[in-house]
Amino acid sequence: MSSWPGRAARYAALVVICIVMLLPLGWTLSTSLKPNGEILSFPPQWFPAAPTLDHYVAVLKSNMPVYFFNSVIVTAGTLAVTLVLGLHVAYALTRYQFRLKRVFLFLLLLAMMMPGVANLIPVYLLASRLDILDSYLILILVYSAWLLPTVVWILAEFFRSIPDNLDKAALVDGYSRWYAFYRVCVPLSRPAIAAAAITVFVFVWNEFIIALTLMSSDAKRPVQVGLHYYLTVLGIEWGEFTAAVVISLAPVVVLFLLFQRSFVSGMTSGAVKG
Amino acid sequence: MRPSGIRAEYRTNGFAYLLILPAALLVLSVVVYPVYFAAEFSLHSSVIFAPGDFVGLDNYRALGSTSILQNAVASLIFIAGSIVLAVGAGLGLALLLDGRVALRTTFRTVIFIPWVTSQIASGLVWRWLVNPDYGPVVHGLQELGAPRVDVLGDSALAMMLLIFTNAWRSVAFSMIVILSGLQTIPESVTRSALIDGAGRWRTFTEITFPLLLPSIFVCVITSTFSYFNIITIPLVLTGGGPQNATEIITLRMYREAFSYFNVGFASAITILILAFNIGLTFLYLKLPGNKGIMQ
Numbered sequence: 001m002s003s004w005p006g007r008a009a010r011y012a013a014l015v016v017i018c019i020v021m022l023l024p025l026g027w028t029l030s031t032s033l034k035p036n037g038e039i040l041s042f043p044p045q046w047f048p049a050a051p052t053l054d055h056y057v058a059v060l061k062s063n064m065p066v067y068f069f070n071s072v073i074v075t076a077g078t079l080a081v082t083l084v085l086g087l088h089v090a091y092a093l094t095r096y097q098f099r100l101k102r103v104f105l106f107l108l109l110l111a112m113m114m115p116g117v118a119n120l121i122p123v124y125l126l127a128s129r130l131d132i133l134d135s136y137l138i139l140i141l142v143y144s145a146w147l148l149p150t151v152v153w154i155l156a157e158f159f160r161s162i163p164d165n166l167d168k169a170a171l172v173d174g175y176s177r178w179y180a181f182y183r184v185c186v187p188l189s190r191p192a193i194a195a196a197a198i199t200v201f202v203f204v205w206n207e208f209i210i211a212l213t214l215m216s217s218d219a220k221r222p223v224q225v226g227l228h229y230y231l232t233v234l235g236i237e238w239g240e241f242t243a244a245v246v247i248s249l250a251p252v253v254v255l256f257l258l259f260q261r262s263f264v265s266g267m268t269s270g271a272v273k274g
Numbered sequence: 275m276r277p278s279g280i281r282a283e284y285r286t287n288g289f290a291y292l293l294i295l296p297a298a299l300l301v302l303s304v305v306v307y308p309v310y311f312a313a314e315f316s317l318h319s320s321v322i323f324a325p326g327d328f329v330g331l332d333n334y335r336a337l338g339s340t341s342i343l344q345n346a347v348a349s350l351i352f353i354a355g356s357i358v359l360a361v362g363a364g365l366g367l368a369l370l371l372d373g374r375v376a377l378r379t380t381f382r383t384v385i386f387i388p389w390v391t392s393q394i395a396s397g398l399v400w401r402w403l404v405n406p407d408y409g410p411v412v413h414g415l416q417e418l419g420a421p422r423v424d425v426l427g428d429s430a431l432a433m434m435l436l437i438f439t440n441a442w443r444s445v446a447f448s449m450i451v452i453l454s455g456l457q458t459i460p461e462s463v464t465r466s467a468l469i470d471g472a473g474r475w476r477t478f479t480e481i482t483f484p485l486l487l488p489s490i491f492v493c494v495i496t497s498t499f500s501y502f503n504i505i506t507i508p509l510v511l512t513g514g515g516p517q518n519a520t521e522i523i524t525l526r527m528y529r530e531a532f533s534y535f536n537v538g539f540a541s542a543i544t545i546l547i548l549a550f551n552i553g554l555t556f557l558y559l560k561l562p563g564n565k566g567i568m569q
Contacts, residue, residue, distance in 0.1 A: 010370055017367065018384040021442070024399040025387060027410060044410035085300065088293040096290035104294055106555075111305045113555045117503040117524055118547045121531050121540055122308030125315065128323060145304035148297060177289055206392035209505045213532060224392050228510070231398065238402070245395045256390045260383060267447065268454045 025249075032056070032242035039238050055243035063218060064244055067226030070136070074211075074222055075204045077140035078147065082200055083193060085144070086151035091181050093152070094159040095167070112149035120213055127214060134216045142214070143204050151196040154266050158192030159185065195266035198259045205252055223248045309548065315541035322535045333542035341518070342526070342543075349522040351433060352440070352508075353501045359441035361493045364448025365486070369478075371449070372456045382449075389446040397510035400439045401426070429519035432512045436520050440507055444500070448493040455489030456482075495558050502550065523547065 026046070031039055032055050034048040089108075093101070123142055127133045166188075167180035175183075208224040215221055221229070227248060230241045256263055316333050319326035336342070367385060371378055388396060403411040406424040416422055425431045459482060467477045505524045508514055514521030514529070521529075527547065531540035 010375070014370055014375075014381050018381060021384050021388055023411070024396060024403060025391070027403060028395075028399055040408045042408055042413075044408055044413050046410065081300075085297040089297045092290040092293035096287070096293075098287045098290040100291075104298060107298065107301050107306070109555055109559075110552065111301045113499050113551050113558070117505055118544065118551050119305060119308060120505075120528065121315075121537070121544045122310075122312040123304065124531070125311035125323070125537075126304075126308040129311070141300065141304050145301050148300065152297075202390050206390070208392060208394040209509070209528070213528075224394050227392075227394055227398075241398070245399070249391060249395065252390050253387070256386065257383070260386070264386075264450055267450055 028242045028245050031238055032246050034239065036239055055239040056247070058240050059243045059247060062240070062244075063221075064223075064226060064247065066219065067221050067223045068247075070220055071205060071222040071224075073136055074139050074143070075201055077136060078143040078204045079197055079200055081140060081144040082148050082151045083196060086148055086155050086196060087186060087189075087193075088181075089148070089152045090155035090159050091185060093156050095164060108149040108152060111145050117209060120210060123210075124213055133214060134220055136220070138214055139211060139222075142210055143207065147200050147203060150199060150266075154196045154199070155189060155192050158189050162188055191262065191265075194259060195262040198255060198263045199266040201255060202252055202263070309545075312541040312544045312548075315538050316545055318538050320536065320538040323537055326538070329538070333539050334545075336539055337542055337546060342523070344518065345521055345523040345526040348433070348518075348520060349502065349524070352437060352520070352522050353498060355433070355437035356440045356444075356501045357494055357497050359437060360445045360497060361448045361490060363441060363445045364493060365452050365490065367445065367449040368452040368456055371453060385449060386446045388443045391443070393443065393504075393506040394510055396439060396443050397507045400435070400442075401511050404435060426512055427516055429516055432516060432520050436508055436512055439511055440501065440504070443507070444497065448497065451493050451496075452486060452489050455486050459485050495554070499551070499554060499558075502547075502554075 030046055030048055033051040033053070034045075035050055035052050035054065038045065038048060038050070092098070093105075123138075124133070127138045132138045162185060167184045170180040170184050171177065206224060207222075208228070211222050211225045212228065215225060218229075227241070227244055230237065230244055315325055317328060317330060319329050319332075371381060375381070403409050404425040406412050406422055406427075412423060412425070423431065425435050463485075464477055464481055467481050468474070472480070503524060504522070505528050508520050508522055508525050509528070512520040514525050523543065524547065527540050527543040530536045530543060
């Protein structure tokens with residue numbers, strides 16, 4: 001592809017694709033800055049004539065901060081559960097052989113492949129039987145079961161790359177198996193933990209349908225469900241809705257930009273090796 | 275550590291079981307156990323969320339109805355269309371970004387933006403972009419000479435928009451998997467084919483593409499799972515319309531349960547969907563690259 005027409009065609013294609021990829025975000029940003037009178041103007045304008053932050057102010061005065069807080073709690077809870085359980089599982093899988101290993105792996109695979117949605121009604125029925133609908137707990141449990149396998153693949157792949165004489169040396173020196181795990185293996189696996197964490201964060205923060213189903217009270221709603229109610233309760237209030245979208249997107253995009261490499265490595269280790 | 279004798283081995287196993295116990299409990303209680311409720315409900319008529327009379331397999335017989343068949347066909351079109359578009363475009367993007375490309379990271383980052391955007395935000399904004407009255411995309415196409423179209427009012431166009439939006443959202447995944455597949459192909463292999471006069475196209479079809487097939491398979495299977503289990507995008511983008519043309523089977527399940535409160539019937543659909551997922555999981559394990567996952 002060294003000929004210049006070839007190179008020009010390549011860049012032209014990439015630029016066009018990038019414009020399509022950014023179109024909705026661009027429109028969202030632009031709308032969030034338009035005063036109400038401009039939003040549904042015809043013909044549609046890509047740039048606000050008189051930009052204003054009114055919609056952002058309105059969103060901050062609405063329930064959005066509460067939804068934001070709920071999302072933070074649920075995301076943090078899921079991160080804690082999946083990382084703690086995932087580290088133990090990945091260590092067991094890469095360092096020990098045990099009889100039920102294949103059964104357990106199949107179970108994990110199933111949990112990953114039935115991403116909450118297929119299991120939506122069963123989980124709803126379980127939660128209503130246990131009377132834990134509309135609680136952070138049920139949402140954290142469902143998300144954790146769904147994302148745990150992904151965390152395990154990411155961490156296990158990394159653990160395989162740590163030579164096991166390192167933890168064996170700790171054992172020979174008379175330290176316990178727990179010490180070998182917590183003090184030798186875990187500290188070494190920080191990059192993999194970061195990759196797993198950013199992956200979990202993005203999925204949990206963005207999840208909508210499970211949260212919509214399991215959370216019914218306004219006080220417990222996470223961000224994405226909050227976005228949905230913006231539309232139905234207030235009619236189509238596009239200015240505030242787009243401002244809320246921008247605010248809800250900000251943490252994900254910032255973290256993604258900061259930890260892009262971790263995120264991409266998490267994606268490929270989850271996908272290529274299973 | 276070298277296990278000496280049965281006792282040591284037993285202790286080793288015991289430690290491993292201790293490590294996996296909490297995770298196993300979580301998955302069993304949140305993923306496996308609840309299926310029992312759905313199975314039970316699927317055999318009963320339902321009064322909102324309480325089981326009613328035992329009806330045997332009636333709910334399953336209803337799965338053979340024409341409307342469910344239509345939902346299944348819609349799912350099939352949606353999944354197949356999304357895979358062709360997303361994996362095809364992912365392959366194209368991977369090839370465009372392979373090698374020394376200026377601004378490569380920037381391009382990649384931009385392509386990832388839709389992937390980290392929530393499905394609800396994407397669905398709602400695309401819905402607006404194609405609005406026939408004030409949507410900028412329809413307007414822009416009109417400026418270029420296209421007729422004014424009501425995308426969401428036309429069955430075929432609505433399905434195409436649904437497929438497009440889904441591929442737009444997820445193309446980054448295929449791109450990155452295929453790109454990492456591309457990087458495992460040594461440059462010397464393709465270069466020597468070129469030197470031998472194979473030509474760029476033949477080098478691609480006879481060397482690069484066959485070597486990429488494992489990565490492409492991974493994309494196809496993983497995407498099948500993820501597209502099969504989508505509800506949010508059709509729910510907010512097309513609402514299943516017009517005339518249920520985009521009501522895929524998962525959306526139907528959701529509505530039967532949470533809009534019409536036919537929980538018994540919805541549970542029967544759930545069991546069908548679960549069976550399909552389990553079947554796919556076995557298929558996935560048969561793929562050449564995935565032997566390692568079960569070791």
